[in-house]
Amino acid sequence: MAGVGFNYAEILHLGQATLASYGIYVSYIAIKNLRQYEEQSKKAAKFSDIAARQLHWTRTTQASGAVAVLLSFSTSLFLATSWHLIPRKYRVLASPAMLLITLGVRGHLYNFWKEKGKVPMLKGYNEAIDRTQDLIGVLQYLEYSWVLTSLVAGVLGYRKGEWS
Secondary structure: OOOOOOOOHHHHHHHHHHHHHHHHHHHHHHHHHHHHHHHHHHHHHHHHHHHHHHHHHHHHHHHHHHHHHHHHHHHHHEEEEEHHOOHHHHHHHHHHHHHHHHHHHHHHHHHHHHOOOOOOOOOOOOHHHHHHHHHHHHHHHHHHHHHHHHHHHHOOOOOOOOOO
16 A cells, blocks of 8 residues: 555544534534524514523524534645645644534533423424534534544654654
């Protein structure tokens, strides 16, 4: 196998991109289902500060979750395919930075959605809650993968002999 470059970090980043793409799908379904109730929520928000606050937090948590999985997808795909285009210090710092982002966003989502109960006869809303819980799980696995890629990139580097 002379001349073949085997890179653990690239393989791990491809796995991250795959997981993040599932997260993008789950996030899309949750947002699509919540949008079914957007008009009713806006009407309620006109008359209630609590409803307005809930609408605001629903939007911000869903948006932050979507941005986090999109960022994880694009960063992992870039690091898997084009890592050689950026300086070594940025390659090594990318995984810990993404770990911090996913930790923050998962906590943000979890803190808002953990107490949301299902509502009878609102199938789309209940489905959105389920998909949001799935998204929180995806973000948790992405956290684990960013820890792993941080270690691999920090210890092994992105190519043979990079640290020697």
